[in-house]
Amino acid sequence: MIQFEDVAHDYGGGALFEGVTVALDAGSFHFLTGPSGAGKSTFLKLCYGELLPSRGTVLLNDTSLRSMSRDALAEMRNSIGVVHQDCQFLDHLDIRSNVALPLSATGRPVSERDVDDLLNWVGLRAQAEALPPTLSGGERQRAALARAVIAAPRVLLADEPTGNLDWDMSQRLLSLMMELNRMGTAVLIATHDMNLIRTAKSHVSARVLRIAGRKLQSAGSEL
C-alpha cells in the first residue's frame, strides 16, 4: 500500500535517515519509535505526500507520490486518516462539525449517529457542541483521532495520538485503532509509549520500526 524505496530525507542540516526501504501493506499494523528529533513525524509526512523525500521514492498503491498531480494527491489523501501531533481544527466550527469534516468537505453523506457513536467512544459526547479552543490538550487529541477515522480510511497515520492521555483513555483509543485495523485499515502509530506498544502486541500482530543512527530498523522481540 505504502512503499519506501531507498528513501532519505534531509531538511538541509544532514540526513535524518537514509536508505529506507520498507512496505506498509494493506491491513498491517506498525509502530514507529525513536528518540525525539529522529524523524518520526517526518517519516509520517513522507507517507502522505506532505513532504517529498530528498532521495528515493515513496509509492502509494504502486504510484510514486512525486509523479502525482495536485488533484491526484488530494484524492489519494481522502483515503488516508492523519492524526497530526499539533491537532489543528477549524476554530469557528464545533467539535461535531470538525470531526465530520473529512466527509462533509468531500461531499460524502454525514451520519449524525455515526458521529455521535464516535464522539461517545472517544469520551467527547458532552463536548460535541464546544469550539476547539475550549478543549484541553487530551480532548483535542481524542477529537483529532475521531476526525481521522470518521471516513473509515484505508490507512491511518497517527503521530503520538496518546501523548496527552491517561492510560485508560490511551487503551480506549488503541482499541479503536485496533478495531479499524481488524476491518482492514493499515495503521502506523508514531509513539514513545512502550506500554502502548506492548499492549497492542498482545492483541494484534504489530511490527515495531525504530529510527536510530539514521536508519530504519526493525525493533527486536524485547518489546
Ligand SMILES: Nc1ncnc2c1ncn2[C@@H]1O[C@H](COP(=O)(O)OP(=O)(O)OP(=O)(O)O)[C@@H](O)[C@H]1O
Ligand atoms: N520543516 C522543517 N524544516 C527544518 N527542519 C525540520 C523541519 N521539520 C522538522 N525538522 C527537524 O527535523 C528533525 C526531525 O523532526 P521530526 O519532527 O520528524 O522528529 P520526531 O522524531 O517526530 O521528534 P519528536 O519525537 O520530538 O516529535 C528535528 O531536528 C526537527 O527540528
